[in-house]
Amino acid sequence: MNTPKPLTPPPARHAARWMGLGIGVLVVLSFATLELRWSEFLSAGAVRDMGRFAASFFPPETSSAFLKRTLDATLETLAMSLLGTLLAALGGIALALPASARGHENARPAAAARLLRLLTRGALNVLRSVPELVWASLLLIAAGLGPLPGTLALALHTTGVLGRLFAESIENAPSEPAFALRVRGIGAVRVFLFATLPQIWPQVIAYTLYRWENNIRAAAVLGVVGAGGLGQMLYYHLGLFQTHESCTVLAAMVALVALVDALSFATRRWLSR
Amino acid sequence: MPASAARDGDLVVSLRGLHAPAAALATTPALHGLTLDMRRGEQIALIGSSGAGKTSLLQSLSCAVTPLSGSLELFGTNPWALSSRDRQRLRGRLFLAPQVPPLPPRQRVVTAVLAGRLPSQSLAASVRSLWHPREASLAHEALCALDMGDKLWERVDRLSGGERQRVGLARALVADAELWLIDEPLSALDPARATQVIEQLTEAARRSHRTLVCTLHQVEVARRGFDRIVALRSGVIVYDGAAADFTDAQVAALYGSREALEIQADGATPQDAAPSRAVDGARPPVPMICR
Amino acid sequence: MLPTPAPQVASIARHDPALTSRWATVLLIAVLLWPLVVLTEFNPSVLFDARSLRSTGRFVASFLPPRSDAEFVWLLLHETWRTVAIATAGLTLAGLIAVPLALGASARLSISALARPMAAWPFALRSVLRATMVLLRSVPEVVWALLFVRVVGLGPTAGVIAIGITYGGMLGKVYAEILEASDPAPTQALLRNGSGRLQALLYGALPQCAAELVSYTVYRWECAIRASVVLGFVGAGGLGQMLDSSAKMFSGGEVSAILLVFIALVAASDRISAVLRRAMA
Numbered sequence: 049m050n051t052p053k054p055l056t057p058p059p060a061r062h063a064a065r066w067m068g069l070g071i072g073v074l075v076v077l078s079f080a081t082l083e084l085r086w087s088e089f090l091s092a093g094a095v096r097d098m099g100r101f102a103a104s105f106f107p108p109e110t111s112s113a114f115l116k117r118t119l120d121a122t123l124e125t126l127a128m129s130l131l132g133t134l135l136a137a138l139g140g141i142a143l144a145l146p147a148s149a150r151g152h153e154n155a156r157p158a159a160a161a162r163l164l165r166l167l168t169r170g171a172l173n174v175l176r177s178v179p180e181l182v183w184a185s186l187l188l189i190a191a192g193l194g195p196l197p198g199t200l201a202l203a204l205h206t207t208g209v210l211g212r213l214f215a216e217s218i219e220n221a222p223s224e225p226a227f228a229l230r231v232r233g234i235g236a237v238r239v240f241l242f243a244t245l246p247q248i249w250p251q252v253i254a255y256t257l258y259r260w261e262n263n264i265r266a267a268a269v270l271g272v273v274g275a276g277g278l279g280q281m282l283y284y285h286l287g288l289f290q291t292h293e294s295c296t297v298l299a300a301m302v303a304l305v306a307l308v309d310a311l312s313f314a315t316r317r318w319l320s321r
Numbered sequence: 322m323p324a325s326a327a328r329d330g331d332l333v334v335s336l337r338g339l340h341a342p343a344a345a346l347a348t349t350p351a352l353h354g355l356t357l358d359m360r361r362g363e364q365i366a367l368i369g370s371s372g373a374g375k376t377s378l379l380q381s382l383s384c385a386v387t388p389l390s391g392s393l394e395l396f397g398t399n400p401w402a403l404s405s406r407d408r409q410r411l412r413g414r415l416f417l418a419p420q421v422p423p424l425p426p427r428q429r430v431v432t433a434v435l436a437g438r439l440p441s442q443s444l445a446a447s448v449r450s451l452w453h454p455r456e457a458s459l460a461h462e463a464l465c466a467l468d469m470g471d472k473l474w475e476r477v478d479r480l481s482g483g484e485r486q487r488v489g490l491a492r493a494l495v496a497d498a499e500l501w502l503i504d505e506p507l508s509a510l511d512p513a514r515a516t517q518v519i520e521q522l523t524e525a526a527r528r529s530h531r532t533l534v535c536t537l538h539q540v541e542v543a544r545r546g547f548d549r550i551v552a553l554r555s556g557v558i559v560y561d562g563a564a565a566d567f568t569d570a571q572v573a574a575l576y577g578s579r580e581a582l583e584i585q586a587d588g589a590t591p592q593d594a595a596p597s598r599a600v601d602g603a604r605p606p607v608p609m610i611c612r
Numbered sequence: 613m614l615p616t617p618a619p620q621v622a623s624i625a626r627h628d629p630a631l632t633s634r635w636a637t638v639l640l641i642a643v644l645l646w647p648l649v650v651l652t653e654f655n656p657s658v659l660f661d662a663r664s665l666r667s668t669g670r671f672v673a674s675f676l677p678p679r680s681d682a683e684f685v686w687l688l689l690h691e692t693w694r695t696v697a698i699a700t701a702g703l704t705l706a707g708l709i710a711v712p713l714a715l716g717a718s719a720r721l722s723i724s725a726l727a728r729p730m731a732a733w734p735f736a737l738r739s740v741l742r743a744t745m746v747l748l749r750s751v752p753e754v755v756w757a758l759l760f761v762r763v764v765g766l767g768p769t770a771g772v773i774a775i776g777i778t779y780g781g782m783l784g785k786v787y788a789e790i791l792e793a794s795d796p797a798p799t800q801a802l803l804r805n806g807s808g809r810l811q812a813l814l815y816g817a818l819p820q821c822a823a824e825l826v827s828y829t830v831y832r833w834e835c836a837i838r839a840s841v842v843l844g845f846v847g848a849g850g851l852g853q854m855l856d857s858s859a860k861m862f863s864g865g866e867v868s869a870i871l872l873v874f875i876a877l878v879a880a881s882d883r884i885s886a887v888l889r890r891a892m893a
Contacts, residue, residue: 063891075704078697082768098763127651177878178871181754181842182852185859186867190659190668195652200659228423231383232498233412234439238447242436246425269754272846273856276652279754286758298755305750429630453631461624474629 101291108295115296118281122300125277128195129267129308132202133260139203140210141252143168145240147211148218172215175208180266185273198275202267206259213255217248253319257312264308268301278304332397333500333532334359334382339391341381343374350389351377353556359532361499364523366543366564367536369553370576375536376420378553379502382534383417384408396499413440416498420505422489426478430469430488433477434460437496456495463494466521468514482509490518494525501526503535507542515539519546540572674864678872688854688873695850695877698768698843699836702775706836707829709748709780714787717741720799720817721791721809745788748781757843771848775836786828794820827889834878834885841874851877 147168149161183201191197225243234242245252271279278301285293336357343351351374359365367375380386381393384400393399395415400408416437424433431454438456439447450456457473464470467487477485486509493501506522507515519535523546526533537543543550544564552560552567552575560571648654658664715721717738724731730738753774760770799816803809844852851874858866 067888067891074700078700078704082694082697082701082772084701084772085764085767085769094763101759101763124651127648131648131652131654173879174875177838177875179838179842181845182855182871182874185845185856189671189859189862190664192658192664196654196656196658199652199654200656224419224421224423225425227385228417228419229436229439231385231412231417232415232440232496233409235409235444238439238444241448241451242428242432242439243423243425246428246432249427265752269752269842272754272758282755282758286762289762298751301752301755302747302750305752306746309750431628452634453628457628458626470624473624 104291105295105298107292108299109290109292110296114293118278118296118300121271121276121278121281121297122304124195125267125271125279126264126304126308128199128202128270128275128277129260129263132199132267133206133256133263135199135203136206136210136259137252137256139207140214141245143172143207143211144214144218145236147172148215149236168211169215172208172211175204176212177208178205180205180263180270181273184270184275188274193274193276195276198267198270198277201270201275202263205266206263210255210259214248214252217251217255218244221247250320254316257316261309261312264305268304331361332358333361333363333395335392335394335397336381337392339381339393340389341377341391341393342386342389343377343380345386348389351556352381354391355556355558357551357558357561359534361532362527362530363549364526364533364547365535365549365551366547367534367551367553368538368540368543368575372555373553374556375553376504377556379417379504379534379536382500383415383502384412385417414498415500415502416493416496418489418493418501418503418506420508422485424477424485424488426476428477430464430475430477430480431457431460431473433488434463434491434495437492437494441497459495460491463491464488466494466525467491467518483511483514486510487518490522493522499531501531501533501535503533505536505538507537507539515542516546523547540567543567671862671864674862675868677865678869679863679865680869684866684869688851688869691849691851691854692873692877694768695840695844695852696837698771698840698848698850699775699833701768702772702840703779703829703833703836705772705776706779706783706832709776710783710787713741713745713780713784714791715809715813717745717784718788718791720794720796721803721813723803723809726800726803742788745781745784748777749785750781751778753778753839754842754846757846757848761847766847766849768849770846771840771843771850774843774848775839779832779836779839783829783832787825790821790824790828791817830885830888834881837881838878 146161146164149165180201183204184197187197187200191200221244225247226239229239229243267277267279269279271277271281272283274280278297282294282297282301285291285297334357336355339352339355339357340350341352341355342349355378367378369375377386381388382395384395387401393401395411398411400411403411432451435450435454435456438450438459442450454460461470461473464473464487467490469484469487469491472480472484472488477488480488486506490503490506493503501522503522506518510518519542522535523533525531535543535547544567547564550560550562550564550567551558552571554575559575560567659668719725719730719738722730722734722738724734756774756777757770760773764770764773794817798820799812802812802816807815840848840850841852841855844850844854845856847853851870855867855870855874858870
């Protein structure tokens with residue numbers, strides 16, 4: 049009668065355990081090395097202070113002059129996010145084409161095409177990695193204060209994001225329509241317009257709308273570095289401890305984010321009917 | 322419209338001992354030493370069982386794969402000896418219709434068909450055509466010839482498989498190409514439609530003096546609709562001659578021994594004047610006509 | 613070349629039905645575009661006028677060489693670790709907030725919904741939890757950080773709590789969605805046979821969803837690193853704070869060094885995230 053050998057966990061389980069351990073170590077180290085002032089946050093005195101701080105926000109400032117200023121800032125933020133996203137969609141499509149360069153003829157891309165792909169992919173990665181706020185603070189030097197650096201910062205960062213997503217869509221699209229056109233000697237741009245773009249169009253729209261949702265939050269805070277919109281108002285009023293005005297601005301921010309979320313969702317639903 | 326000052330009878334395709342792979346980067350040949358000539362205005366049916374090399378031959382003829390050895394000449398020149406730009410221009414003179422219609426699902430039929438006009442259009446005209454197709458009537462004519470005129474403004478993904486196949490063929494009809502390479506145009510069509518489509522294709526090719534090469538599984542259609550049949554088996558040409566002379570026994574030999582034995586059992590048909598060859602599974606049939 | 617179709621059939625080709633809607637869309641875009649350009653003071657030529665070109669040129673020229681003395685590099689590494697630590701701690705906090713919210717809001721574990729449509733009180737509770745998650749998500753983390761900086765002062769605490777709150781809402785929503793998208797049969801079977809909700813979760817829903825849940829969490833960690841840099845701009849410490857001060861002082865060499873480190877950090881976390889997600893999948 050054979051005694052069954054004790055079963056050892058499969059190697060994948062080992063790897064998962066090590067990873068879990070690593071993550072646990074990372075978490076513990078993070079909490080340990082940061083000088084987190086929990087006591088300041090959770091002590092009775094702190095909670096009371098926070099309560100008082102929160103209460104000081106109400107009632108929100110509702111004078112018509114201030115409401116008008118808030119409305120202007122809201123429209124400015126909305127415009128920044130919309131224009132920035134639109135510019136990024138155009139830029140993303142333009143960069144996605146060389147960044148997804150697949151081979152022609154013998155399916156081995158020419159050296160020039162490979163280099164172009166490398167360069168555009170690198171550019172898209174840099175654009176993506178740098179957050180909008182950082183772009184904005186750098187662009188302030190060239191564009192001064194106001195919504196222009198904010199719009200450009202959004203456009204630059206989102207071009208990186210959308211360009212990479214579009215390039216992946218292009219590479220994942222079935223290649224038969226493009227092949228049938230390339231085999232007749234048609235140039236890359238027209239192959240893209242007549243075969244690839246119609247195939248990836250639903251994804252282009254979906255990704256752009258999704259990024260617009262994201263960008264409305266980003267646009268709202270760009271003002272912290274001086275790039276206009278609700279963020280600039282909030283930073284200004286909070287800095288002066290004008291909590292009633294800040295409350296109005298915050299309410300406008302939340303309402304704007306909810307509005308854009310709803311619009312984007314509705315548009316996506318309408319387009320895919 | 323007539324493509325050039327070439328006349329009927331000029332050599333359009335000339336293969337000598339061509340060894341070519343099935344796919345672009347493969348190293349094993351799917352075609353073994355093909356020797357073949359095609360002249361302008363000819364209508365050729367390419368037949369053979371699955372895997373015989375029909376699609377590989379079309380891929381070689383459309384310059385989608387480089388030959389491993391042997392020579393290939395299109396319109397009198399070796400396309401692979403040309404510069405890249407000249408080769409692109411030469412490609413505009415041929416048209417390849419793959420078996421699965423290469424149509425983007427969300428595109429409208431009118432745009433999908435007019436994509437056949439791209440090589441002869443400027444970039445600006447093509448982009449303008451995306452906004453508003455000016456040559457819609459041309460596409461409409463082609464679709465009407467294939468009994469699809471009412472689908473001009475439809476989206477491709479709203480069509481059935483057979484309708485999509487006909488849209489792919491309508492693209493050939495509007496394309497300004499001298500050599501039509503059509504892969505299995507009838508796979509999704511019922512027999513009545515199939516006959517109509519072949520008639521339209523051959524009629525259109527004949528009227529405009531274009532060379533038509535069509536791969537088919539339906540041997541009867543090949544025999545009835547085409548002048549010349551080229552039969553492939555395992556990458557080698559086993560028959561190259563008039564469609565009328567292609568006997569039933571040769572059909573049987575082409576498609577494998579079991580079918581041949583079944584036809585033998587049915588009794589020889591009147592065309593079988595030649596002594597029946599007992600097809601031996603071990604020995605491949607001797608090529609009927611060697612070039 | 614082709615047989616000409618009958619005249620009444622040929623007229624179908626004369627009018628493109630999509631043309632009117634295309635023109636309408638173009639008009640709509642044009643009408644919307646003008647106020648957009650005005651509101652954002654969109655005037656790219658400002659970037660290229662003599663004065664800004666000069667200051668941009670000077671700034672960009674000072675990017676090279678990036679500052680690389682030992683003291684600065686040590687500071688840089690220290691701040692990089694701080695950024696990663698803020699992101700990790702913040703995400704852990706977010707997980708602690710998200711898990712109960714998601715479990716509470718998900719209809720997958722509903723007992724009242726087993727046999728009939730969900731009863732009123734459970735439905736109300738779930739809706740409240742859902743609304744809470746939406747609220748947590750809708751305020752950008754920078755705003756939370758700004759608020760908390762007023763309470764706890766400058767430093768990483770504000771950043772950790774800000775990330776915890778916002779990402780708690782995001783994680784909660786996606787966790788709930790992943791649970792909703794899973795096959796209800798195993799969980800329902802367990803609940804019908806009397807097991808507790810948590811047991812049903814662990815034995816029924818989690819085996820299906822674990823990979824996706826972990827994958828999304830790792831992706832959010834990568835986003836948290838980027839967010840943590842942004843929070844530095846409002847005083848929450850880390851690379852962002854360094855970048856803000858260096859940019860304000862126009863020290864191009866420091867800015868370029870920090871940017872390089874930052875881009876490398878994002879690329880590394882991107883890579884780690886992809887590897888982990890593939891391993892978990």
